Amino acid sequence: MLNEETVLGLKRFDKLFIIVISITVGGLLGWFIPVIIDWVLELPFVPMEGIISIIDSLNHFWVSVVATIVGVIAGIAFIVYVFHVTLKVKVSDKQITLILGEMRRDIHKQAISAIFMENKTLIILGENSKEIFREDLEVKKEEAKEAFLYYGYPWKNEDPFIKDYQRWELGNNQYPSDINSILYARERALKEDNEEEAKQLREDLAKLGVVIQDKQKAQYIRLIKQG
Template sequence: MNHDKTIIGLKRMEKAIVIILPILSGAILGWYIPVLADWVLTLPIVPLEDFISLIASLNNFWVSIVSLILGIIAAIVFIIIVFNETLKVEVSDRMVELIIGEKQDKFEKQQISAIYVEGKQLVILGLSSEEKYREVVESKFDYVKEVFLAYGYPFRNEDPYINYYQRWELGNGDLPSDVNSILYARSRALREDQKKEAKRLREDLAQLGVVIRDEQNSQFIRMVQNK
């Protein structure tokens, strides 16, 4: 382990798989498009029958060449998206830097009270127990734990405030109306599987001092300790 800085993220072999597998799949699928078109035409019900018939009627060699190229292009686009949406964590003695695409977040070690992994999400808590960061990390739990402990960070095996959460229910009179409104909107987003909206609303709640644990479609909440 490099003690100046260690990176948590996709390893070389994993990166190679992410690059090679989609390109091979796209190329193979593209090359066999004419064969697939002929097979689809044998089915009792054929969607887009005229279009598929046109593909099947063309010169198979050139259709395969064009389809292969298009398959590789689609694979490259997929690879770029995967790398742009994969979290890279740089850990040093002084700070943690978290990078996704062009977005970067940095936290000094003294700003952090706890780090843990919930499901596949890396969570960083601040000094008032507030949630400063939450994002999916692709590395294995044991490796993430090893890296943070090696640099002296307060890594925990689970949320240190796990016993402080209470299940949120509509009309909770102990919470401000704006917090209840956001929690209600987020419960709808969870039911409708609107992940980006649920994430955005979680960030809005964090600004109000509310920390959330999701269990299936139920929200369990706690307030930060010294906000």
């Protein structure tokens, strides 16, 4: 009998490591703030020198105490943020539940045609080879493979349509003008390292039936299979 579900994401050790390191680093930076300030004030140019000098004039012990508390709080805030933006995947016999930030999405097994990973990115294909999900997953590929195969999902060792991709270049008239316009905008976003815009434009292209692979800021695309 299959287990009810398997959870993929940060392990207990990973979470413990993040918690300990974040709080320790935040606390230590806070405690040594007086030493850091003394070093900063020796630099030839110091931004906000007046404010820093006022802090330096205060009792160093209490400055360390207050800064340590602030550093620990900042470390906790960082921990909450990391856990919030890290993908968590629940795999069961009937569906996959994807949790990322405020997003919670269920994808039923029947709606999935292929699952695979490219480096740390989990990719799920649906009907007609359409890409229906893509996000980084903090687990090893073999661990993900074992979990998905255990519940009977169509795991692939690589993109099953890898031979269908073609490099897109400016001036390519093979595709409709609306697709070319978005690809041009996305290429510019990639060159400017604007990851959020590139991600949004990828989603816009997916709605038009275009799947993308990025290789050294070059875009390789394929159109979804119809029928």
